[in-house]
Amino acid sequence: MKKTSLVLLFIATAPLVLAQLPLPSWNEGPAKQSILEFVAAVTTPTSQDFVPIPERIAVFDNDGTLWSEQPVYVQAVFIFDRIRQLAPQHPEWKTKEPFASALKGDLKKALAGGKHALLEMAMATHAGTTTEEFEQIVSDWTATARHPETGTLYTEMVYQPMLELLDYLRANDFKTFIVSGGGIEFMRPWAEAVYGIPPEQVIGSRLKTQYELRDGKPVIIRLPKLDFIDDKAGKPIGIHQHIGRRPIAAFGNSDGDFEMLEWTTAGTGKRLAVLIHHDDAEREVAYDRDSSIGRLDRGLDEAPARGWTVVSLKKDWKKIFKTDTSIFSKEDAL
Amino acid sequence: MKKTSLVLLFIATAPLVLAQLPLPSWNEGPAKQSILEFVAAVTTPTSQDFVPIPERIAVFDNDGTLWSEQPVYVQAVFIFDRIRQLAPQHPEWKTKEPFASALKGDLKKALAGGKHALLEMAMATHAGTTTEEFEQIVSDWTATARHPETGTLYTEMVYQPMLELLDYLRANDFKTFIVSGGGIEFMRPWAEAVYGIPPEQVIGSRLKTQYELRDGKPVIIRLPKLDFIDDKAGKPIGIHQHIGRRPIAAFGNSDGDFEMLEWTTAGTGKRLAVLIHHDDAEREVAYDRDSSIGRLDRGLDEAPARGWTVVSLKKDWKKIFKTDTSIFSKEDAL
Numbered sequence: 001m002k003k004t005s006l007v008l009l010f011i012a013t014a015p016l017v018l019a020q021l022p023l024p025s026w027n028e029g030p031a032k033q034s035i036l037e038f039v040a041a042v043t044t045p046t047s048q049d050f051v052p053i054p055e056r057i058a059v060f061d062n063d064g065t066l067w068s069e070q071p072v073y074v075q076a077v078f079i080f081d082r083i084r085q086l087a088p089q090h091p092e093w094k095t096k097e098p099f100a101s102a103l104k105g106d107l108k109k110a111l112a113g114g115k116h117a118l119l120e121m122a123m124a125t126h127a128g129t130t131t132e133e134f135e136q137i138v139s140d141w142t143a144t145a146r147h148p149e150t151g152t153l154y155t156e157m158v159y160q161p162m163l164e165l166l167d168y169l170r171a172n173d174f175k176t177f178i179v180s181g182g183g184i185e186f187m188r189p190w191a192e193a194v195y196g197i198p199p200e201q202v203i204g205s206r207l208k209t210q211y212e213l214r215d216g217k218p219v220i221i222r223l224p225k226l227d228f229i230d231d232k233a234g235k236p237i238g239i240h241q242h243i244g245r246r247p248i249a250a251f252g253n254s255d256g257d258f259e260m261l262e263w264t265t266a267g268t269g270k271r272l273a274v275l276i277h278h279d280d281a282e283r284e285v286a287y288d289r290d291s292s293i294g295r296l297d298r299g300l301d302e303a304p305a306r307g308w309t310v311v312s313l314k315k316d317w318k319k320i321f322k323t324d325t326s327i328f329s330k331e332d333a334l
Numbered sequence: 335m336k337k338t339s340l341v342l343l344f345i346a347t348a349p350l351v352l353a354q355l356p357l358p359s360w361n362e363g364p365a366k367q368s369i370l371e372f373v374a375a376v377t378t379p380t381s382q383d384f385v386p387i388p389e390r391i392a393v394f395d396n397d398g399t400l401w402s403e404q405p406v407y408v409q410a411v412f413i414f415d416r417i418r419q420l421a422p423q424h425p426e427w428k429t430k431e432p433f434a435s436a437l438k439g440d441l442k443k444a445l446a447g448g449k450h451a452l453l454e455m456a457m458a459t460h461a462g463t464t465t466e467e468f469e470q471i472v473s474d475w476t477a478t479a480r481h482p483e484t485g486t487l488y489t490e491m492v493y494q495p496m497l498e499l500l501d502y503l504r505a506n507d508f509k510t511f512i513v514s515g516g517g518i519e520f521m522r523p524w525a526e527a528v529y530g531i532p533p534e535q536v537i538g539s540r541l542k543t544q545y546e547l548r549d550g551k552p553v554i555i556r557l558p559k560l561d562f563i564d565d566k567a568g569k570p571i572g573i574h575q576h577i578g579r580r581p582i583a584a585f586g587n588s589d590g591d592f593e594m595l596e597w598t599t600a601g602t603g604k605r606l607a608v609l610i611h612h613d614d615a616e617r618e619v620a621y622d623r624d625s626s627i628g629r630l631d632r633g634l635d636e637a638p639a640r641g642w643t644v645v646s647l648k649k650d651w652k653k654i655f656k657t658d659t660s661i662f663s664k665e666d667a668l
Contacts, residue, residue, distance in 0.1 A: 054526065054532055057534075131574055175534070184575075184578070185578075188578045192388065198388050199577065199578030199579050200391075200509070200534075200535075200576065200577045200578055200579070201534075202578060206575065209571055209574065209575075210567075210571075211567040211568075211570045211571055211593060211597070212567075217600060218570065218593070218596050218597050218600050220570060220571065220574050233544075233545040233546075234545075236545045236552065236554060237543055237544075237545055237554065240465055240543065240554050241518075241540065241543075242534065242576060243533065243534045244518070244519075244522045244533030244534055244536060245533050245534070259545060259552070262552050263545070263552050266551060266552050
């Protein structure tokens with residue numbers, strides 16, 4: 001090849017190289033900067049903050065951090081759909097709360113009992129099947145369930161900047177984990193395709209299970225008993241149980257993630273803790289201190305003193321969702 | 335380079351290539367053959383049994399499968415050492431069984447109460463610390479604790495053929511997991527250095543834990559309550575909890591591994607189930623149907639009909655331990 005051809009080749013591929021710069025959907029600013037600086041510090045072999053590859057563990061909350069939790073948790077929608085499906089086998093639900101309200105489509109009333117009501121509905125609709133049957137039920141649902149306002153598949157309503165962040169960390173030899181209050185078996189069937197996170201790196205709340213033989217074939221049965229709630233102080237417990245070492249980076253969006261960030265940053269060496277702040281009423285929903293879902297209050301107060309990075313959707317993200325930037329704004333909704 | 339040099343180079347490197355053939359400590363025979371054939375079948379892209387990389391999950395029991403469990407489980411020795419260490423804080427142990435016998439060095443009598451006695455001693459010696467303190471205690475112990483008959487570090491008394499098998503599977507893009515009845519936090523501190531298995535791929539029995547702040551610093555406290563026993567039917571449960579998908583290969587040595595092999599082989603597609611049979615009284619200890627430790631009875635009966643591979647230490651392994659072949663024979667003992 002002649003030198004001129006080489007130069008031309010360089011010019012021709014330059015835009016391609018630019019497109020591969022990390023975090024293209026993040027605006028320049030202190031949030032993006034803190035992420036880039038952290039990754040450079042822990043991956044540069046000559047850096048005093050260098051971290052060997054096996055210890056590069058990054059943990060991510062799911063609802064409100066990787067995908068939308070508005071107007072309700074996606075898993076709550078799944079629960080309501082399951083209640084409608086299972087209603088013929090439960091005539092008593094017609095008059096029994098919170099099921100009665102759920103069946104009438106009054107989700108606000110069904111959820112009025114708070115976490116207790118949600119748990120009661122989760123048990124009634126998530127147990128009684130084998131693990132394989134439940135996986136199929138979740139897969140079938142996520143393949144078709146769409147957000148009521150946008151008409152978009154829930155699995156497409158994931159945050160584009162966070163997808164880029166997951167890729168960027170993995171390209172720097174991080175192992176990425178989900179640590180969510182949501183059901184572990186509700187996330188595993190689709191987390192690999194949507195986030196590139198395999199089932200063994202998904203941590204969540206779970207039911208007790210039981211091994212048994214049915215017609216000579218072994219199955220694992222999902223029992224209507226809570227085994228573990230992976231929320232608040234449960235998150236460091238879940239991390240320790242599944243990962244067995246302390247993460248060096250943690251990403252959340254609510255006070256349910258506080259202890260996970262606290263545990264992560266209490267380790268020795270350089271750490272990164274990030275809170276996603278939903279402050280964009282135009283492109284998503286603005287919510288924090290007074291929200292019943294994804295409440296972020298203590299985190300906002302303490303982030304500056306603790307050196308935690310707060311990401312503003314409004315300022316820091318060029319694009320919100322994987323599919324389109326404006327799908328969530330009320331004006332554009334169906 | 336001239337053609338003759340190339341030929342010379344080829345001849346010179348040939349022995350090196352031979353040395354890198356898989357499983358050098360395994361004798362030729364049906365056991366080694368079944369492993370090699372399985373790996374070829376699931377990793378050859380044109381094979382009808384091809385398995386994509388993320389699904390190449392292999393699970394290994396630890397005691398009696400990866401390291402020696404004779405004359406007692408290594409963790410039992412650790413428990414007895416901890417009892418001696420903690421005795422000054424527990425004057426009541428002098429007269430209370432099984433602690434009294436343990437303190438007198440009568441391990442047989444201390445273990446006469448079976449699993450219940452062992453559990454009681456495990457609770458008393460494994461709880462009450464933070465997770466970080468316990469990790470340090472285990473690391474200090476494994477750095478110095480030696481087998482009473484051989485004088486070898488326990489972490490060196492690992493089976494050389496199994497180390498080669500772990501490497502061979504990983505070289506073929508398998509993810510290797512430990513699934514042991516032993517304590518998850520007893521194995522994690524050394525499994526990475528000894529087996530190349532990181533903490534997040536170690537599954538075991540565990541205590542309940544609690545997150546709290548001590549002097550403003552978050553810690554996870556180990557409580558004297560069992561949370562999960564990863565044995566027998568607990569092994570498929572532990573696998574499902576931690577990995578979230580069914581392994582395609584499973585390796586065990588006792589009836590405590592039966593359900594793990596049963597669960598693994600009940601999946602669709604090609605599967606490999608292997609039982610290590612301790613039949614070598616010369617180089618290790620011969621034990622199976624009547625042993626209280628590592629009892630292998632149902633597994634031996636059912637292996638042929640189920641298509642499970644039985645590995646004979648005597649016939650299939652050229653070398654037993656990582657360090658030396660004869661360290662376990664009574665004649666050579668200290």
